Amino acid sequence: MPEAFRHESRKKSMTNKEKYINCFTQALEVPAEGVEKLEYQGVESWDSVGHMSLVAALEDAFGIQMDTDDIVDLSSFEKGIAIMKKYGVEI
Amino acid sequence: MQQDSDFQGRVSFLCGDWQVVALSGRTPVLPACSELVLSFFDALSHTLMSSREARAYPDVVTWAFWIRRASLEKAARRISKDARIRVGRGFALHIAPSNVPVNFAVSMTSSLLAGNITAVRVPSREFEQVRIICDAINSVLGSGFEAMRPYLAVMRYGHDDAINASLSSMCDLRVVWGGDATVAAFRAIAIPPRAIEMDFPDRHSLCVVDSSEYLKMDPSQVALLFYTDTYYSDQNACSSPRAVIWLGSGREEARERFYKALHDLVFKRYAMQPIQAVDKLNAFCELAAAGFRPLRAGSDNLLWRIEGCRADARLMDFKQPGGYFFDIDASSLEDALPLMDKRCQTVSCIGVDPAEVARMAAAHGARGVDRVVAVGHTMDLSFTWDGFDMIESMSRIIDA
Numbered sequence: 001m002p003e004a005f006r007h008e009s010r011k012k013s014m015t016n017k018e019k020y021i022n023c024f025t026q027a028l029e030v031p032a033e034g035v036e037k038l039e040y041q042g043v044e045s046w047d048s049v050g051h052m053s054l055v056a057a058l059e060d061a062f063g064i065q066m067d068t069d070d071i072v073d074l075s076s077f078e079k080g081i082a083i084m085k086k087y088g089v090e091i
Numbered sequence: 092m093q094q095d096s097d098f099q100g101r102v103s104f105l106c107g108d109w110q111v112v113a114l115s116g117r118t119p120v121l122p123a124c125s126e127l128v129l130s131f132f133d134a135l136s137h138t139l140m141s142s143r144e145a146r147a148y149p150d151v152v153t154w155a156f157w158i159r160r161a162s163l164e165k166a167a168r169r170i171s172k173d174a175r176i177r178v179g180r181g182f183a184l185h186i187a188p189s190n191v192p193v194n195f196a197v198s199m200t201s202s203l204l205a206g207n208i209t210a211v212r213v214p215s216r217e218f219e220q221v222r223i224i225c226d227a228i229n230s231v232l233g234s235g236f237e238a239m240r241p242y243l244a245v246m247r248y249g250h251d252d253a254i255n256a257s258l259s260s261m262c263d264l265r266v267v268w269g270g271d272a273t274v275a276a277f278r279a280i281a282i283p284p285r286a287i288e289m290d291f292p293d294r295h296s297l298c299v300v301d302s303s304e305y306l307k308m309d310p311s312q313v314a315l316l317f318y319t320d321t322y323y324s325d326q327n328a329c330s331s332p333r334a335v336i337w338l339g340s341g342r343e344e345a346r347e348r349f350y351k352a353l354h355d356l357v358f359k360r361y362a363m364q365p366i367q368a369v370d371k372l373n374a375f376c377e378l379a380a381a382g383f384r385p386l387r388a389g390s391d392n393l394l395w396r397i398e399g400c401r402a403d404a405r406l407m408d409f410k411q412p413g414g415y416f417f418d419i420d421a422s423s424l425e426d427a428l429p430l431m432d433k434r435c436q437t438v439s440c441i442g443v444d445p446a447e448v449a450r451m452a453a454a455h456g457a458r459g460v461d462r463v464v465a466v467g468h469t470m471d472l473s474f475t476w477d478g479f480d481m482i483e484s485m486s487r488i489i490d491a
Binding site for chain 1: 140146155160165
């Protein structure tokens with residue numbers, strides 16, 4: 001894949017937590033403060049379109065392929081941490 | 092092409108150029124789900140998902156999400172379960188429909204994954220979605236995907252029989268989306284003996300509701316899902332339900348609640364064109380003139396709800412987009428069978444198990460019903476469409 005398409009959060013120096021937060025701030029265009037409290041449809045940008053951006057960002061950042069059920073279940077920042085665990089990603 | 096110079100002025104290329112078409116006979120086909128195509132789509136997905144411009148169009152984002160690597164690899168795994176070698180058929184000519192802007196990209200996706208050299212004619216109406224996707228394709232082709240250039244052209248030209256005939260004479264696969272008239276017009280244009288044709292003519296779709304189950308649901312949530320299936324595309328898509336079929340107990344209460352919630356949402360969100368009101372009235376009069384005894388419930392033009400008609404196959408001759416629904420009372424699913432004729436594509440379900448509908452249609456040998464989904468999912472993208480497995484149908488097997 002050309003370098004231009006790599007997601008920023010793939011950079012090696014970041015911790016998983018930082019990458020995870022980055023996915024939310026970039027995909028949903030929200031500030032890092034308060035990100036832990038985010039829920040689906042809790043902010044305007046986390047609508048169905050924002051949700052797709054978020055899933056794509058997470059898959060990209062952690063090199064995983066999420067199942068449809070997990071994509072549907074990803075209803076909050078907190079919930080996402082548990083889902084990432086299923087893919088061997090400790091946040 | 093012999094008439095290259097004649098045609099060049101009449102065709103504009105949004106992506107690729109004449110070379111793609113002219114050299115298509117010599118360009119090697121690709122294996123199905125090749126790494127080249129998968130990574131091309133993944134790069135395209137990234138470009139669109141991170142584009143602010145694209146985000147304004149849910150249909151563009153939905154397609155971009157669908158073509159990301161994780162999603163396409165699922166399709167690729169399904170194809171590779173069959174150990175036989177699968178390759179593209181050759182030069183694929185796609186005629187995209189004029190009613191759904193992103194459809195050209197959906198058709199192109201299966202075709203490239205199948206391994207074909209793919210030329211798509213997009214509608215003459217200049218949808219923003221088409222421009223955004225084509226801009227992204229050009230940007231990706233120019234950044235590391237030169238190898239994809241011989242495989243993709245997106246073109247726009249008017250109704251031009253000479254161009255259609257010339258392109259058709261070269262193709263190995265022709266895919267025509269459109270109204271019945273478009274399909275009929277292309278059927279009259281010959282394709283080579285070995286070529287195959289996949290046509291997607293006009294279809295209709297239905298919604299079935301279990302009233303007592305519906306009454307347990309949040310009406311505004313269901314309204315939003317139903318709105319997505321219908322008004323979002325001006326009820327123009329083949330998969331947009333035209334009739335709502337009410338089953339079970341509590342039907343009166345359920346339909347009042349359903350249409351009120353839907354009307355509230357439509358009132359807030361939907362921009363109706365004056366011509367749509369005229370068309371709805373006209374369709375209603377034609378229905379009455381044809382011997383039906385329709386009753387119109389509701390009091391404004393945003394949502395026309397036609398009562399008093401039984402599930403009769405002829406009803407669908409009078410369907411109308413823009414918020415026009417046949418409201419049908421049924422004592423069982425079987426009552427809806429007359430509407431599940433060969434023109435019936437999608438059945439969306441509210442409180443009804445989709446598998447039950449599919450089993451019922453199959454058990455009665457219905458000629459229609461290609462897909463049964465939960466409400467809100469009629470526009471979902473899938474590699475199975477109108478009963479075709481798209482990638483398989485667009486490729487061929489080398490049996491060894």
